[in-house]
Amino acid sequence: MNTNKPTGYNNRLGLKGWAYGGRYGFERYLYLGHRLSGLGLVAYMVLHIIETANRIRGEQAWAGLMALFASAPFKVIEYLLFAAAVFHAFNGVRLMITELGFFLGKPKEPVYPYSTSVMRHRPLTYIIMVLAGLIILLGGSSLFFK
Amino acid sequence: MAQKNSTPRDITFRVRRFDPDSDTAPSWEEYRLNVTEGMTVLEALHELKAQQAPTLAWRSSCRMGVCGSCGMFINNLPQLACQTQVLHLGTDVVTVAPLPNYPNVKDLVPNLEPLIEKHAAIKPFIIHPKPQEMEEPTGEFLQTSEEREAFSQFTYCIKCGLCLAACPTVATDPLFLGPQALAQAYRYTVDNRDCGLQERLEAIDAFHGPYQCHLAGACSQACPKGVDPALGIQLLKRTLVLDSIGFGRKTSSVAKVSPLADVVKAIEEFAPPPRTVNQ
Amino acid sequence: MRETRLWSLHLLAIPIIAVLLGMHFAVMHYAPVFYGMSVEEARSFEVMIERGRSVAQLVLYILLLAAGLYHGLYGVRGILRELPLTPALAKTVDIGILLFGLFIFALGTYVTWWTFSYRIGG
Numbered sequence: 001m002n003t004n005k006p007t008g009y010n011n012r013l014g015l016k017g018w019a020y021g022g023r024y025g026f027e028r029y030l031y032l033g034h035r036l037s038g039l040g041l042v043a044y045m046v047l048h049i050i051e052t053a054n055r056i057r058g059e060q061a062w063a064g065l066m067a068l069f070a071s072a073p074f075k076v077i078e079y080l081l082f083a084a085a086v087f088h089a090f091n092g093v094r095l096m097i098t099e100l101g102f103f104l105g106k107p108k109e110p111v112y113p114y115s116t117s118v119m120r121h122r123p124l125t126y127i128i129m130v131l132a133g134l135i136i137l138l139g140g141s142s143l144f145f146k
Numbered sequence: 147m148a149q150k151n152s153t154p155r156d157i158t159f160r161v162r163r164f165d166p167d168s169d170t171a172p173s174w175e176e177y178r179l180n181v182t183e184g185m186t187v188l189e190a191l192h193e194l195k196a197q198q199a200p201t202l203a204w205r206s207s208c209r210m211g212v213c214g215s216c217g218m219f220i221n222n223l224p225q226l227a228c229q230t231q232v233l234h235l236g237t238d239v240v241t242v243a244p245l246p247n248y249p250n251v252k253d254l255v256p257n258l259e260p261l262i263e264k265h266a267a268i269k270p271f272i273i274h275p276k277p278q279e280m281e282e283p284t285g286e287f288l289q290t291s292e293e294r295e296a297f298s299q300f301t302y303c304i305k306c307g308l309c310l311a312a313c314p315t316v317a318t319d320p321l322f323l324g325p326q327a328l329a330q331a332y333r334y335t336v337d338n339r340d341c342g343l344q345e346r347l348e349a350i351d352a353f354h355g356p357y358q359c360h361l362a363g364a365c366s367q368a369c370p371k372g373v374d375p376a377l378g379i380q381l382l383k384r385t386l387v388l389d390s391i392g393f394g395r396k397t398s399s400v401a402k403v404s405p406l407a408d409v410v411k412a413i414e415e416f417a418p419p420p421r422t423v424n425q
Numbered sequence: 426m427r428e429t430r431l432w433s434l435h436l437l438a439i440p441i442i443a444v445l446l447g448m449h450f451a452v453m454h455y456a457p458v459f460y461g462m463s464v465e466e467a468r469s470f471e472v473m474i475e476r477g478r479s480v481a482q483l484v485l486y487i488l489l490l491a492a493g494l495y496h497g498l499y500g501v502r503g504i505l506r507e508l509p510l511t512p513a514l515a516k517t518v519d520i521g522i523l524l525f526g527l528f529i530f531a532l533g534t535y536v537t538w539w540t541f542s543y544r545i546g547g
Binding site: 015035038039041042045046049050052053055056059062063066070085089092093096099100 | 436439443446465468469470471473490493494497498500501504508529532533535536539540
């Protein structure tokens with residue numbers, strides 16, 4: 001395929017196109033949020049596996065590590081991680097359902113004004129985002145207000 | 147939010163210019179035009195070319211939203227210039243740029259070769275168990291209206307390319323097939339006259355196929371004909387997953403050919419409606 | 426069928442992670458509710474070793490490790506491969522991520538096994 005040989009000025013949006021490509025609906029920003037939260041979670045997961053491996057250095061090393069993670073900056077990071085995980089999980093459930101073609105409606109003759117599968121599953125998207133938001137707020141309340 | 151003000155008035159057009167013979171990078175030019183109710187962006191471009199910018203280049207043809215030639219990035223959204231009324235945009239400054247994610251040939255002209263090549267890569271034609279039936283038909287393919295409705299929406303594609311301009315994956319991945327090709331791959335795969343999924347697998351069951359779609363939904367938003375390529379892509383994923391676990395379409399369930407004699411008999415037996423024109 | 430199978434596993438990992446990570450959260454963050462002990466106590470060395478003794482813990486942790494690593498690294502591979510890469514670089518990304526994933530999985534499995542077989546006092 002000839003797609004690597006552009007004939008003309010390179011007008012590809014590039015990485016900026018992931019963040020903003022035009023006046024599109026908010027599903028495009030959910031895609032961005034899913035990507036960013038996913039990257040953050042992978043980075044955390046790898047660090048977490050390496051960090052918890054410290055137990056093989058013995059009880060004292062472990063206790064020192066736990067004391068470090070109980071400090072304030074880590075509590076904030078923990079909360080942000082929790083928020084990222086909840087958002088990623090809830091949005092992920094929506095993607096799991098819809099990327100297998102469910103909840104999108106059936107193909108039908110397009111009659112103007114057109115309805116799209118994206119608009120049709122928006123109520124589901126709103127419900128999922130509201131639930132995620134509630135859990136993130138509730139999680140924050142138990143972390144910061146005992 | 148800008149209000150839709152239909153009063154004829156002067157509108158500023160910020161148009162992206164690029165001349166490959168003299169420019170190394172595009173630049174923006176501003177023009178002012180008095181716009182009347184009903185004037186489309188395409189008509190405005192014709193006026194600008196006639197009065198103020200004689201070298202302005204763009205692609206257009208039918209001026210009625212069926213050929214797909216005049217796709218442009220208008221006020222940060224890919225739209226057909228002939229289907230976009232200037233005053234309905236609701237802004238006093240209208241930006242007109244070439245479609246993003248395609249090489250820019252000159253001014254507002256995109257190089258649509260990537261679109262066409264990706265479309266060709268998914269074999270956009272019926273692949274029937276008896277290929278000679280496609281070339282020398284001996285009868286009619288039987289297809290119920292339900293079987294037709296399963297893919298009919300995706301046949302409305304006019305290959306305008308707005309969907310690839312909107313897609314965030316196309317923004318970085320030159321090899322991604324894109325919403326247009328993937329929706330057409332679904333259109334042919336699910337057509338009951340087609341048994342070509344295995345032949346198309348090399349193109350669509352690869353990394354740059356449907357799994358790099360993450361349902362941002364911008365393609366369906368941009369599509370001017372209501373094709374909803376996002377729906378086609380997700381249904382394609384389902385089709386591929388089912389096929390991978392043994393629930394794909396069997397060749398035996400492909401549409402049968404009804405011999406011509408049977409077709410003629412069916413027509414003769416059908417009572418025609420009463421004449422409405424006197425002979 | 427290659428890419429379809431890889432993606433199907435990515436999706437299959439989701440409910441596995443949802444359940445097992447939920448259980449992990451219950452232990453790590455809601456110990457007062459589920460185990461009647463403070464969070465600090467639940468994270469202490471003794472309690473961690475005690476918890477790690479069960480076969481169920483061994484199996485479920487390794488399963489969570491596998492599912493989480495596969496799901497996460499498949500996502501990272503997708504993101505990297507969506508950048509304009511040469512075929513050689515694309516192959517390098519695939520192999521590099523696979524090797525990295527196997528290494529971290531080996532590390533995590535070793536630590537989980539170490540916990541399972543640890544005897545306090547030697």
